Amino acid sequence: MRIIQDGTIALGPGKVSLLEAVREHGSISAAARSMNMSYRRAWLLMDELNRALESPxxxxxxxxxxxxxxxxxxxxxxIVRLYRSIEARAATVCAPEIEALVKLVKV
Structure with a gap:
């Protein structure tokens, strides 16, 4: 799931994963390293997210x-709680459709 704002991905799976990594590692640089991402890229993603929100x-x-x-x-x-909750509910409710999509993927 992605939330688009002014043509930019304001919130999506990558930003949520980065938030979780910041929570786990206590810094953007350590979070970036844990995700094999440059500090600059991680900082830009967090800045983009924070600018899209009413509160950072x-x-x-x-x-x-x-x-x-x-x-x-x-x-x-x-954000992390809501996003992961939506993912879990979608996986349950959409299980037949997800299974049908998986069958279309080359093994």
Whole structure:
């Protein structure tokens, strides 16, 4: 599932996975590394997502003695929760259609 805003993917599976990685690793750079993605690409995706929202999904602290980091806001947590819930419900409700699509995929 993707949400398109002004011709841009405001929210989709990649951004949700990146949010989960930020939650797990505590920084955009570590999240990017865990996904084999450049820091710049990850930062641009998070910036794009945050600009599309009424309130940001992540907050970042600048480096210092402790090195800074990023974390999900309550909005970011809610995005992950809602998105994964929609995925699970869709997989259940659409199981016959998904099975039919899988049969069309070359093995």
């Amino acid at each position: 999904a992540t907050v970042s602290e600048h480096g210092g003695q402790s090195g800074g980091g990023s974390m999900l806001t309550p909005v970011g947590e809610e």
